[in-house]
Every structure is written in C-alpha cells, then in structure tokens.
Amino acid sequence: MLELQGLTVRAGSDPLVEDVSLDLVEGSLTCLIGPSGCGKSSVIKWLAGVLAPELQTKGDLHLDGQTVELPHDAIAYQPQQDTLFPWLTICENARLGLEIRGMERRTARDRVRRLFPAFGLDGHEDSFPDQLSGGMRQRAAFLRTIVQDARILLLDEPFSALDAVTRLQMQDWLIDRLAERPRAVLMVTHDLYEATQMADRILVMAGGPGRIIADIPISTPRADRSEATLADIRSTLKSMLLKETP
Numbered sequence: 623m624l625e626l627q628g629l630t631v632r633a634g635s636d637p638l639v640e641d642v643s644l645d646l647v648e649g650s651l652t653c654l655i656g657p658s659g660c661g662k663s664s665v666i667k668w669l670a671g672v673l674a675p676e677l678q679t680k681g682d683l684h685l686d687g688q689t690v691e692l693p694h695d696a697i698a699y700q701p702q703q704d705t706l707f708p709w710l711t712i713c714e715n716a717r718l719g720l721e722i723r724g725m726e727r728r729t730a731r732d733r734v735r736r737l738f739p740a741f742g743l744d745g746h747e748d749s750f751p752d753q754l755s756g757g758m759r760q761r762a763a764f765l766r767t768i769v770q771d772a773r774i775l776l777l778d779e780p781f782s783a784l785d786a787v788t789r790l791q792m793q794d795w796l797i798d799r800l801a802e803r804p805r806a807v808l809m810v811t812h813d814l815y816e817a818t819q820m821a822d823r824i825l826v827m828a829g830g831p832g833r834i835i836a837d838i839p840i841s842t843p844r845a846d847r848s849e850a851t852l853a854d855i856r857s858t859l860k861s862m863l864l865k866e867t868p
C-alpha cells in the first residue's frame with residue numbers, strides 16, 4: 623500500500639537518517655523502535671510532510687504504486703504531544719482538521735460528534751482539554767486523527783504521557799478501533815512490551831545515522847500473546863537495543 627524507498631535526511635553535512643526503506647500494509651500495525659535520537663520521529667515526520675524545512679531529504683514514496691507528494695490526504699499524523707488547542711472545545715479541536723480541508727462546519731461537527739461515544743468521550747463535546755483526564759485527552763487526540771478517515775496513520779509515541787494502567791487500556795482500545803476499519807499504522811514507541819503486544823511487525827532502528835537494522839514479524843495472534851510466547855522476541859529486541867544505545 624505505502625512504500626518508502628531510500629529515505630535520507632541530512633542537516634547540512636550531518637547525516638541523520640540513511641537509506642531507510644519500509645512498506646506499510648492495510649490492516650497491519652508496524653512499530654518502529656530504536657534508541658533515543660536515532661531518527662524515528664524524523665522518518666515519521668517526513669512521511670507526514672512536516673519535517674523541518676531546513677533539513678535536506680531524499681526518498682521515494684509510492685501509494686498503491688503511484689508516486690505521491692507530501693503531505694497527502696491518505697496519511698494522518700499524530701505527534702508526540704496531544705497538541706489539542708487549550709482554547710478550543712474537544713469538538714472544535716476534533717473538527718478543525720476537517721474544516722481546514724474545506725469541509726462545511728456543520729458537516730464536520732456532525733461527523734465528529736458521531737464518534738464521541740466510541741471514543742469514550744460522550745458528553746464531553748463542549749469540554750476544554752484541561753477539563754479532561756490524560757487518557758481522555760489522548761482519546762480526543764485520536765478522535766481528531768481518526769476522523770480524517772485517512773488510510774494510513776502515523777502515531778509518534780501515542781501513549782508516552784499516560785500512566786501505566788491508562789496506557790494498557792488505551793492500547794487495547796486502539797486495537798479495537800483499528801479492527802473496526804483496517805488501516806495501515808506506523809507507530810513509534812520506546813516500550814518493548816507495547817511493541818510486542820500490539821505490532822504485527824517491528825522495525826528496529828539504530829542511530830549514527832539512523833537506519834533500519836531488523837524487520838521482525840510477529841505472527842502470534844494478539845489474543846494468544848503472553849509473557850511466555852513473547853519472551854524470546856523481547857529478549858532479542860532488548861539485546862539489539864542495548865547494543866545500539868550509546
């Protein structure tokens with residue numbers, strides 16, 4: 623579905639990412655892991671079309687075999703922080719992206735409001751972000767991303783600001799939402815447990831400059847994943863990350 627070939631990112635003469643290629647498949651969640659600073663966000667930001675303009679980049683991107691220009695409507699991006707505007711209600715925050723893309727305000731509001739129950743936000747349409755818990759804010763950020771109805775979701779550490787229990791709940795919740803409508807998902811995480819529990823495939827990056835050093839499919843169905851079934855793969859990933867962390 624989405625194929626990236628040979629992404630290179632440089633800051634002047636300093637190579638940040640070198641020859642990264644990956645493909646994303648509909649109905650499949652790919653996790654991107656790697657040591658801090660190895661270039662994970664740079665890859666995901668480039669795919670989203672929001673990488674800092676002062677960086678020099680080279681790479682080919684194809685969607686269903688066609689070359690695409692970035693940013694592209696088929697690709698939705700959720701940055702590390704929830705980035706909800708504090709002066710807008712949750713409903714206004716969620717519909718903003720649709721309005722920017724030209725949707726009439728009433729249509730955007732109706733489309734967004736229909737999703738509130740499934741996102742556990744029923745009754746909070748007119749709340750402001752600081753009136754919600756961390757988990758609710760994160761669900762609101764997901765709502766804003768998912769309402770764009772993009773076929774490809776790029777999620778940069780979507781659960782990093784959450785406490786441990788909310789994080790586990792949100793992981794299950796996201797998997798359920800994705801099952802309702804298959805999309806291709808690329809998710810950056812630092813959490814090996816999260817990656818092995820959620821991913822269909824894990825890409826491991828190393829730094830200096832950033833490159834992909836392993837591509838590990840996880841074929842065990844999510845419902846059958848347990849500490850025992852995932853122990854070997856977690857241990858392999860842990861060794862790789864320890865070796866690559868400066």
Ligand SMILES: Nc1ncnc2c1ncn2[C@@H]1O[C@H](COP(=O)(O)OP(=O)(O)OP(=O)(O)O)[C@@H](O)[C@H]1O
Binds near residue numbers: 638660677
């Ligand atoms: N605009 C920029 N100009 C120069 N260097 C940059 C710029 N943006 C990022 N970098 C550098 O690129 C490298 C990769 O950064 P990036 O944020 O992609 O890493 P990361 O793997 O996502 O890190 P983390 O896991 O800590 O979020 C880092 O060394 C960073 O300092």
